[in-house]
Amino acid sequence: MKQSGGPMYQRLRQDLLARIRRGEFTPGSLLPSENQLCKQYGVSVTTARRAFLELVKEGVVQRKAGVGTMVAPIVRHARLSFLSIDYEGDAWRRTPSAMGEIVSGIGAASWQRDASFSMTGVGSDEAVGYLRRLAEERTVDGVLIRAADDIGEKHLKVLENTRPGVRSTTASLMSARFRETRPRRRARLRSLTSYRVGHVPMQSTRP
Amino acid sequence: MKQSGGPMYQRLRQDLLARIRRGEFTPGSLLPSENQLCKQYGVSVTTARRAFLELVKEGVVQRKAGVGTMVAPIVRHARLSFLSIDYEGDAWRRTPSAMGEIVSGIGAASWQRDASFSMTGVGSDEAVGYLRRLAEERTVDGVLIRAADDIGEKHLKVLENTRPGVRSTTASLMSARFRETRPRRRARLRSLTSYRVGHVPMQSTRP
DNA sequence: GTTTATTTGTACGAACAATTT
């Protein structure tokens, strides 16, 4: 927990998130206070607070003065989020925060019954890196990624392997791929390719 | 700038955002450094930094060590964002961060050609407060809000008056209202009401 | 009802590393 890469506040955030996902802290229950966290992890209040604030921004936890920090009591899972990635030129390199927006968008998706996002200006390597984190960390049950052909199969493969429920495909192969893997959704997904922005209707899941 | 309400870092953020929106800082240009901001506004580095970091999270600015903080060079405006608000019981009160998710979602919308969001668990007063801020601060050209009937006309009226381009309506009156105000969009919007999650196709606007 | 302790919210200052010019 100490030596691994990245800033401490990120590793702390990651660890807390993992513990929540494992069920160590259930929705509605209180997390350790800032002071407790400082002792447990050997960090300063600043660092502990920053990790918490990140999770607040993502909607994972809620804080109240005088009470503490608790796991968000109601989490609605988007059954599937659809990302349509059309990247043009090197726009991505000039706007690296773009993928961060996707990530926060997917965070919002956990409060939605349905989710649909479209991004432009996204490059391959950075995109896959972010999406990989996304699939590992977020509360979505699955992420369907439709990318431009030149993003490349190998990158999308990496993403698929990170977590079950993640399906990816290049634009031209989309309907074919899904005909193989999920035959029952064929009709719906084929019509989806005619959307400029994909949208996958989903049933809502209640807690 | 000093006496008004709210935390200083929020007021600073708001002021910087206003100056960017007014064109005082153009896309790609550098904002004042942290030190300069401290002197100009009479705040500590911590506060100046926090205001900047908020704007980074929203995708308004980008920072690079050794260079500075610049206005995001490419901003794609969503011509219209569609918010469908169906609130159930008092779920909102238990999850106040929900509307914050909408706000961040709309932030993402500025990077999208199209945008579609759906929220559950949203109450009236808090929702309108957030949405008002949203209409005032964000880069979307318009926000179409479809709300449950019991959110009330008066609240939505408040929102409409904050900024041109914002259109709101209760669910049952939706097609009727838009038949009056925007006759050319009638067909599109009427079919939209049959979606569980609204989606308004839009042309992309390039800088 | 008051007081006290705990917890988070805001704000300040400082130090050092990493990056860029």
Added chain:
DNA sequence: AAAATTGTTCGTACAAATAAA
């Protein structure tokens, strides 16, 4: 090599809100 800027981490202080004694 040096200066400027942001990134991370530390520590502190006080205010505000809450809960318990």
